[in-house]
Amino acid sequence: xxxVSQDPRHKITKRGQNVTFRCDPISEHNRLYWYRQTLGxxxxxxxxFQNEAQLEKSRLLSDRFSAERPKGSFSTLEIQRxxxxxxxxxxxxxxxxxxxxxxYTFGSGTRLTVV
Amino acid sequence: AQKITQTQxxxxxxxxxxxxxxxxxxxxxxxxxxxxxxxxxxxxxIFLIYxxxxxxxxxxxxxxxxxxQKARKSAxxxISAxxxxxxxxxxxxxxxxxxxxLTFGSGTQLTVLP
Numbered sequence: 113x114x115x116v117s118q119d120p121r122h123k124i125t126k127r128g129q130n131v132t133f134r135c136d137p138i139s140e141h142n143r144l145y146w147y148r149q150t151l152g153x154x155x156x157x158x159x160x161f162q163n164e165a166q167l168e169k170s171r172l173l174s175d176r177f178s179a180e181r182p183k184g185s186f187s188t189l190e191i192q193r194x195x196x197x198x199x200x201x202x203x204x205x206x207x208x209x210x211x212x213x214x215x216y217t218f219g220s221g222t223r224l225t226v227v
Numbered sequence: 228a229q230k231i232t233q234t235q236x237x238x239x240x241x242x243x244x245x246x247x248x249x250x251x252x253x254x255x256x257x258x259x260x261x262x263x264x265x266x267x268x269x270x271x272x273i274f275l276i277y278x279x280x281x282x283x284x285x286x287x288x289x290x291x292x293x294x295x296q297k298a299r300k301s302a303x304x305x306i307s308a309x310x311x312x313x314x315x316x317x318x319x320x321x322x323x324x325x326x327x328x329l330t331f332g333s334g335t336q337l338t339v340l341p
Contacts, residue, residue, distance in 0.1 A: 145328060154231075154318050154331030155272070168327055169264060215262065215274030216329060223270070 116203050116219035124225045125194055132190045133222045137206030145216065146179055148172065149201040158202075161187060163169050194226045229254045231319050231332035240336050247294070248304040248335045250319030258313070258324035261302040263293065266316040275317075278302060305336045309339045 117136040125131050137144050142163050147155035158177070160168040163184035173179075176194075181187040193197055201223050205216040230253040241244035252261065254279045262277040278293045284295045294303040306313055316336050320329040 143327075149330075152333070153243075155329075156331070157328035160303070160327045170328075176240060194326050203270075203272065205272070215277060217274065218272035220271040 116204055116206055116217050117200075118219035118222050120222055121133075122223045122225075123164075124227060126227050127194055127196060129190045130190065131194060132188055133202055135187045135189070135204030135219060136185075137204070137207075138217055139185075139189070141206035141208045141217070142184065143144065143207045144181055145205045145207075146187070146189050147203040147205065149203055150223070155203055158189075159189065190226075191224075194224075196226045199224055199226045228327070229256075229259075229321055229323055229330045231321055233297050233319055233335050234333035235335045236333075237323055238335055239340055240306075240337065241340050242311060243308055245305060246337065248306070248307055248319075248337065250302045250304065250323050250332060252300050252319070253324035254321065254323050260322050261293070262320040262322070262329065263291070263296070263302075263304045264318045264320060264331075265299045265313075265341055266318060268315070272318070276304070278333060306337075311339050311341060313337060314339045 119134045144161040146158040150173040157170050159179045161181040178191045179189045201221045203221045205218045207216045237300045251309045259280045265273045276288045276291045278295045285295050290307045292305045316334045318334045319332045322329050
């Protein structure tokens, strides 16, 4: 297992279009997180899954955002009717240890540009 | 609410010298963990080191050590013998026991000079 994979690495879309990102966590990790990172800032939490259950959503996750993790494996993050303010790096992370003491493993992210 | 403050937007260090990156945190939860991550220009967040709030000793991982001062609510990262490959963005983060997610600071851009 080579770590957390995210696809695509880059996405350019026109305002108003829908986009979907995929995250494949480390296979034995049951916890999966989505973060958003804008230029010059630290990542901000969006949502959290334990297995297939979405247990927490940030207020940053507007109604245009939806995330799924069917069967507790890979996860998808969809943004509907994209806006220019959605331009950011979307990072996925996974962990096994509930305390995170052994670190959350992040993917390389999907960079979204809305034009 | 939890907050992480990194007051150094950018730092420069000469190759082979040590550098300290500052991090202060704020939480009312007595049980928490502190993390440092490195983010190169490729974008991936690389886990460096972890310190638990009840850990008696400062954490160390190779050239990385965490200077944990609980009373001051600071968790500074010390990188010894800097290398050119250490040039990257460094983020301090915290997770309290009551929460599932990490809260990040705004980061410090470290540049190692040859």
